[in-house]
Amino acid sequence: MNPFDYLQADNASNAVKLASAAAAGKYLGGGTNLVDLMRETVERPDTLVDVTDLSRRIEARPDGSVMIGAAVKNTALAADRTVRRNFPLLSRAILAGASGQIRNMATVGGNILQRTRCTYFYDEASRCNKRDPGRGCDAIDGFNRYHAILGASPSCVATHPSDMCVALAALDAIVHLEGPEGVRMLKLVDLHRLPGGRPDIETELRPHELITDVELPALSFAARSTYRKVRDRASYAFALVSVAAALDLGDDGNVKDVRVALGGVAHKPWRALKMEAALRGRAATEVNFRAAAEGELSDAAGLRDNAFNRTRQADDRCRPR
Amino acid sequence: MQFDTPATTNPIDNLKVVGQPIPRIDGQLKTTGRAMYAYEWHDPKVPYAYGYPVGAAIAKGRIKSMDVSAAKKAPGVLAVVTALEVGKLKKGKYNTANLFGGQEIQHYHQAIAVVVAETFEQARAAAALINVDYAEDKGSFDLKVAMETAVKPETGEPDSAVGDFDGAFKAAPVVLDQSYTTPDQSHSMMEPHASIAVWDGDKLTLWTSSQMIDWWRSDLATTLDIDKEKIHLMSPFIGGGFGGKLFLRADALLAAFGAKAAKRPVKVALPRPFVVNNTTHRPATIQRIRIGAERDGKITAIAHESWSGDLPGGGPETAVMQTRLLYGGENRMTAMRLATLDLPEGNAMRAPGEAPGLMALEIAIDEIAEKVGIDPIQFRIVNDTQVDPEKPERRFSHRDLVGCLKLGAARFGWTGRGRPGSKREGDWLIGTGVAAAFRNNLVLPSGARVRLDSEGVVTVETDMTDIGTGSYTIIAQTAAEMMGVTIDKVGVHLGDSRFPVSAGSGGQFGANSATSGVYAACVKLREGIAQKLGFNSEDVVFENGTVRFGNRSIALAEAAGPDGLVGEDTMKWGDLTKTHQQSTFGAHFVEVGVDAATGETRIRRMLAVCAAGRILNPVTARSQVIGAMTMGAGAALSEELAIDTRRGFFVNHDLAGYEVPVHADIPHQEVIFMDETDPMSSPMKAKGVGELGLCGVAAAIANAIYNATGVRVRHYPITLDKLIGGLPDIA
Ligand SMILES: Cc1cc2nc3c(=O)[nH]c(=O)nc-3n(C[C@H](O)[C@H](O)[C@H](O)COP(=O)(O)OP(=O)(O)OC[C@H]3O[C@@H](n4cnc5c(N)ncnc54)[C@H](O)[C@@H]3O)c2cc1C
Numbered sequence A: 001m002n003p004f005d006y007l008q009a010d011n012a013s014n015a016v017k018l019a020s021a022a023a024a025g026k027y028l029g030g031g032t033n034l035v036d037l038m039r040e041t042v043e044r045p046d047t048l049v050d051v052t053d054l055s056r057r058i059e060a061r062p063d064g065s066v067m068i069g070a071a072v073k074n075t076a077l078a079a080d081r082t083v084r085r086n087f088p089l090l091s092r093a094i095l096a097g098a099s100g101q102i103r104n105m106a107t108v109g110g111n112i113l114q115r116t117r118c119t120y121f122y123d124e125a126s127r128c129n130k131r132d133p134g135r136g137c138d139a140i141d142g143f144n145r146y147h148a149i150l151g152a153s154p155s156c157v158a159t160h161p162s163d164m165c166v167a168l169a170a171l172d173a174i175v176h177l178e179g180p181e182g183v184r185m186l187k188l189v190d191l192h193r194l195p196g197g198r199p200d201i202e203t204e205l206r207p208h209e210l211i212t213d214v215e216l217p218a219l220s221f222a223a224r225s226t227y228r229k230v231r232d233r234a235s236y237a238f239a240l241v242s243v244a245a246a247l248d249l250g251d252d253g254n255v256k257d258v259r260v261a262l263g264g265v266a267h268k269p270w271r272a273l274k275m276e277a278a279l280r281g282r283a284a285t286e287v288n289f290r291a292a293a294e295g296e297l298s299d300a301a302g303l304r305d306n307a308f309n310r311t312r313q314a315d316d317r318c319r320p321r
Numbered sequence B: 001m002q003f004d005t006p007a008t009t010n011p012i013d014n015l016k017v018v019g020q021p022i023p024r025i026d027g028q029l030k031t032t033g034r035a036m037y038a039y040e041w042h043d044p045k046v047p048y049a050y051g052y053p054v055g056a057a058i059a060k061g062r063i064k065s066m067d068v069s070a071a072k073k074a075p076g077v078l079a080v081v082t083a084l085e086v087g088k089l090k091k092g093k094y095n096t097a098n099l100f101g102g103q104e105i106q107h108y109h110q111a112i113a114v115v116v117a118e119t120f121e122q123a124r125a126a127a128a129l130i131n132v133d134y135a136e137d138k139g140s141f142d143l144k145v146a147m148e149t150a151v152k153p154e155t156g157e158p159d160s161a162v163g164d165f166d167g168a169f170k171a172a173p174v175v176l177d178q179s180y181t182t183p184d185q186s187h188s189m190m191e192p193h194a195s196i197a198v199w200d201g202d203k204l205t206l207w208t209s210s211q212m213i214d215w216w217r218s219d220l221a222t223t224l225d226i227d228k229e230k231i232h233l234m235s236p237f238i239g240g241g242f243g244g245k246l247f248l249r250a251d252a253l254l255a256a257f258g259a260k261a262a263k264r265p266v267k268v269a270l271p272r273p274f275v276v277n278n279t280t281h282r283p284a285t286i287q288r289i290r291i292g293a294e295r296d297g298k299i300t301a302i303a304h305e306s307w308s309g310d311l312p313g314g315g316p317e318t319a320v321m322q323t324r325l326l327y328g329g330e331n332r333m334t335a336m337r338l339a340t341l342d343l344p345e346g347n348a349m350r351a352p353g354e355a356p357g358l359m360a361l362e363i364a365i366d367e368i369a370e371k372v373g374i375d376p377i378q379f380r381i382v383n384d385t386q387v388d389p390e391k392p393e394r395r396f397s398h399r400d401l402v403g404c405l406k407l408g409a410a411r412f413g414w415t416g417r418g419r420p421g422s423k424r425e426g427d428w429l430i431g432t433g434v435a436a437a438f439r440n441n442l443v444l445p446s447g448a449r450v451r452l453d454s455e456g457v458v459t460v461e462t463d464m465t466d467i468g469t470g471s472y473t474i475i476a477q478t479a480a481e482m483m484g485v486t487i488d489k490v491g492v493h494l495g496d497s498r499f500p501v502s503a504g505s506g507g508q509f510g511a512n513s514a515t516s517g518v519y520a521a522c523v524k525l526r527e528g529i530a531q532k533l534g535f536n537s538e539d540v541v542f543e544n545g546t547v548r549f550g551n552r553s554i555a556l557a558e559a560a561g562p563d564g565l566v567g568e569d570t571m572k573w574g575d576l577t578k579t580h581q582q583s584t585f586g587a588h589f590v591e592v593g594v595d596a597a598t599g600e601t602r603i604r605r606m607l608a609v610c611a612a613g614r615i616l617n618p619v620t621a622r623s624q625v626i627g628a629m630t631m632g633a634g635a636a637l638s639e640e641l642a643i644d645t646r647r648g649f650f651v652n653h654d655l656a657g658y659e660v661p662v663h664a665d666i667p668h669q670e671v672i673f674m675d676e677t678d679p680m681s682s683p684m685k686a687k688g689v690g691e692l693g694l695c696g697v698a699a700a701i702a703n704a705i706y707n708a709t710g711v712r713v714r715h716y717p718i719t720l721d722k723l724i725g726g727l728p729d730i731a
């Protein structure tokens, strides 16, 4: 960890100003990921702007949408009554992640921008295109049990580790941003990038853009939703694969509408649009769910340690229970 | 005192304090944070400096040059000590790899420098500025490849054979021939290795986290090339070791060199990734087991071969040892072969040998029982033996495996167990499994000093360690029983090289050996008291804080007199362990659920029944066993050091990547101890239990998974990818 300045911001504009003024400024949420990366010298900011005093509001609006401040703690969001009632997949996704202590520290903004858990990325002695562009990727032919089967590139096969973001992707969440050039909005599914030739560029954010809020658009059938995370131990493990799904069933037993997103399979939370299209209007049966999942995974490519992900994916777990 | 004839009635048999469920006497210190672990010793008047280690970034080769100029100039830096400056050091008796010093790199993250600074953060930041130029050699990192060139180890007893295995195996009507693998595992103790070194002239004081005070002290003296007497080593509290702190480690050396260079007391803790790649681990094994049986289940032929690897000069993982003793059968052979691997040093981890050996053997027994067509418990009962099957003239001192299996079966509800894949609850496939537990009982010489003061307080001093096991408590119980006082009248001081040398903690020899040492010292003290009072020591009774002879009774405080009295002795062992086979036994029962869609295994209940001689304290012993069962769950389901076979290191080198069980993984655990004593083992009539609890657990889980799913996995850990292809269709 190299020496750095620590500043606190009490509002968004001030935060942006402080971060932009530094040579290598970064925002600090709960620090549960950033500080680890600084210890390993993967991140070397010269200034940290603490943004945990920005909005911690969770506002349920009359139209059914919800505005969530970027500084809301993961624990608080998971425990929120509106979220639990109307968007259970989000609450369950958050609770499936990390540990109680980490969720108490972690913020919504920081969770979205947490970086991959690829072990080579954390290890200075390894080759990693994400850390040192052009140096190579030790994971592709190395230990890659937790790596991507969708949308990966010959440069990088890392996954985005967030559980919360998988639910946000399914919900079409909108991320509100403020940067030196003003405010704007991005859909969460458009915020993270696939690795391509530049795995070091992970998001569409512009320099010093700050996440101020996350908006959940109203989605009536999200009340019928869940999150299922598959992992090697019962808690405190990253997903081998996870699914966030919401289902709107017609009286005829057919799928009126459906939202599905997958975690642990790609460089970004993976919205399963192919699968959704295949299911809309079809009978909600095991066979159809499986066929739709297999369609979504038709392009999946396994590596040495994660090829099993393909064979039996999280397909059948998409049905909410 | 020499223990060379079986114990007869002695004061321990009163069981007023020994054998009672007394909560650990150091519990409050620990729960309130007042128990000082190595790194935490902090005297505000002492100007501690902080050392941060640098590890080699290659697995094999040598250092060509090191550039430390930037690190030396970094803020707060007091000293940088490199392996090149220090030069090649003598190696301690118990170390395989060099810990520090010289050009040669023998494994990844071998210590090559320590940076000492005013603060921990400054030391860490400066350490990242060191540039090293290596000449890298090609190493051997893959056991599957290296086993081709494995050799018979030169020491120990790698091979054994009785009768005609090949002939009997060929003739057997039912046979099994299977291979099993166990992965490299990490001790993953909570407290990483840590030391504080303080020099006073040529005298060194070291606070550290060590299971074996005297081994560390000797090896530290050898490595530093100083007189052992000049070293004072303290390790009163240890946050777990599991074998990872048996032998001198780099933190002690780096603290000593750092403190010398900085002329300040220096603290060094190994960062978590160093615990994995800088220290030792349990080596992976490849095992082949062949069993031939009669139609009634009687084993006629049994063979167990094991391959493991280590650095040059290391030893094999002794995974076949229990197979020499656990089941009968006239024709038998075992063999161990050792390959050269340039991974970090392989060495002892809780129940070395038996733990990975039983992971394989107890699946094999389940498999052959199924082939024969009898219940696996019945199969084990049929093949029980009361003598060492390789040397039938040696009887077991006391062996109640059958009792454990029978009692466990009744308690667990074993009858009515279904065929593989036949029981289902919703999405869960349910199954049960059983395995035998077996671990040898070892004894080591152990000394203690016991003082009685004018207040009637008894104080025990021994360099015995408490690695979380409860040593403080059982030692206090032993002294209280022997001196006829209540436990609150006993003080215990451990883990200090100024105290008599004890057995230390390891190999489940600690409890029985160390309390026997205390017993011996108490006998001396009792004699001293009797002599002082002019009593015949044979007939003296110590009870209720008094010493009684005939109808004379004197308070201990008074007997001690103003100067107090001291007894000191070392328990030494005769040849009872040679004339008799001393072992501990048990049975593990497990119920699992396996998710029919994803193959995730979740344990639903666990039961262990242990036969391990007298249980000195049922609550601390139970904690040992449930901890061991938890470790067994990790071994079965998730623990594996993932090797990068190109660069030769363990990739998942932290507790996020190396998955030990969490609370949510561990269900209801029940432990039953058989009510027994073993007079051959010691005057305590106790044996070890801390490792027994681990032995067989993983196989019981593997067998339960098979019973749940019909999928037989022989390669640990049993992760969902190994099940998923074979699961029945989701209904
Ligand atoms: C052992 C361990 C296990 C874990 N397991 C899981 C798991 O199972 N599932 C899971 O989903 N997560 C898991 N996590 C990750 C955890 O969820 C993240 O570390 C946490 O959500 C990050 O939030 P934070 O507020 O601490 O972010 P920080 O560490 O403070 O920041 C992370 C990044 O976000 C940036 N940032 C923070 N706030 C803003 C903002 N408002 N605008 C712009 N940029 C911002 C920072 O600059 C930094 O780059 C685990 C973490 C650990 C250490």
Ligand code: SF4
Pocket (backbone or CB within 6 Å): A116, A118, A119, A120, A121, A127, A128, A129, A130, A131, A136, A137, A138, A139, A140, A155, A156, A157, A158, A199
């Ligand atoms: S997968 Fe990506 S993060 Fe991991 S080593 Fe390769 S480039 Fe780096």
